[in-house]
Amino acid sequence: MKIAHVCFIGLIMAQPVWAQTDAPISAIDWLSQPGLTPLSEEPLVVGDPARGAELAEIDVIELDAPVERTYGLIPSKISGIPENFWTDLDPRMLRQILNTAPLSGLPAADDLLLRALLAETLGDEGVLNTRVQALIERGAVQAAYSLLGQSQIMSQESFTLFAETALLTGNVERMCRQLNLSRHLTEDEALKVYCQARAGSWNTAEVNYFALDTLGAFTPTLSALLAVDLDPELADSLGLPNVDPNQLTALEFQLRAGAGQPVPTQGLPLKFAPSDLSASSGWKTQVEAAERLGAVGSLPAAQLLERYKSGQPSASGGIWDRVTAVQNLDLTLADPIIDPSDALLAFWTIMRGQGLVAPLAHAWSPMLMKFDASRDGDDILFQMQVLSRSNAFDFEPTMTRLQRINPHILPENFDRLMAEFTQEMPATLPFRSANMLRAIGLIADGLEGNELAFIEALALFRAMGLTPIAQQLAMEFMILADMR
Secondary structure, X not given: OOOOOOOOOOOOOOOOHHHOOOOOOOHHHHHHOOOOOOOOOXXXXXXXXXXXXXXXXXXXXXXXXXXXXXXXXXXXHHHOOOOOOOOOOOHHHHHHHHHHOOOOOOHHHHHHHHHHHHEOEEEOHHHHHHHHHHHHHOOOHHHHXXXXXXXXXXXXXXXXXXXXHHHHHOOXXXXXXXXXXXXXXXXXXXXXHHHHHHOOOHHHHHHHHHHHHHOOOOOHHHHHHHHHHHOHHHHHHOOOOXXXXXXXXXXXXXXXXXXXXXXXXXXXXXXXXXXXXXXXXXXXXXXXXXXXXXXXXXXXXHHHHHHHHOOOOOOOOOHHHHHHHHHHHHHHHOOOOOOOHHHHHHHHHHHOOOOOHHXXXXXXXXXXXXXXXXXXXXXXXXXXXXXXXXXXOOHHHHHHHHHHHOOOXXXXXHHHHHHHHHOOOOOOOOOOHHHHHHHHHHHHHHHOOOHXXXXXXXXXXXXXXXXXXXXXXXXXXXXXXXXX
């Protein structure tokens, strides 16, 4: 067919989040974890046995009211997230807060947020879409696709997200089949033509392309890319402008790749990075993508480490120095007889500003914990051990040692922070999205230098009954606050 160019997500035993003692794990890893604590459910039949059974009160809703149901990839028995976690905020307010939430803070908080986004929880379509959007922004596009796939996807808003995740993950068959049957789900004419072609309706796609292009429905770039999609022989003469990272859509991203002009993802939003993890990408490209995703917890730590180990660097400088440092430390840690001090120092020096020390420490947790870090000269090893496994050490002596190692962190407010943990703190606040997101925002402020905001965040977690997480956050802050 000729088309004239018209125009241009290993098993680790886990406890409930309010009593967790294992290493902070990437939320995607939670999909393979055994159970935490079950959620209680109200029985349908209630009442005094002497009076006989009586039905529980029946809720009445308006027919046009948003319908709440359970969505999630992590069963509630595993996640420890309350079933009503996301229903305390208006969906529009929830979206506004999540849109301004930092992509990366401290590992324990990042893990908790991802776990909540993926957990089986109640919500209507608006809440589900907000959770999906937050996952997309963090690069967890496969999880976002799977989560949204649990709904019927009957609105334009839901389908827009579904199409984006389908294109970013290569799962276009179901999406296009649904669009071809229900074309009212989108006003994106380019996507409609694309999906007609995917279904093999080449003549229909070609007719619609020409008609719509004549009416000016496509930008010059999309027009040229769709022409190549319908007639690959035009690829040799295809000329495209530079990409605007803030305007690039998932469809254009895929069409450029299909036309033989893929867009490097390094300068693009995080949602495009997972495409570089495929075996068709070069090793350097895979490592760069893994680093970006690993830094926000959207890639399991073991997969991040595996990318570093999957080749031999042939150059030096930049990313290759990081690869070499990781590979050398990995080999050293594999033999507990070898003193890891030199390899640890090299790793620590090169990686401390990359946001990757904590996830790699988690990946190495079993090996790190085999070493004795009690000597004063083992400070780096000790900090790696603290990061590798949540609450692995007694809190007070650990904090005392961390203050000695990093006296420049919390120099005036360390005692105030510690005092926060010396008093009994009953769980007075519900563990719900508003309180958790406020605490995460305060952590971000703390990492920017507002130490009192960080202490307030710890108090919030404790008031929600999450003292073990508050303790882990305090220890992480003492290690990572000066690596930002």
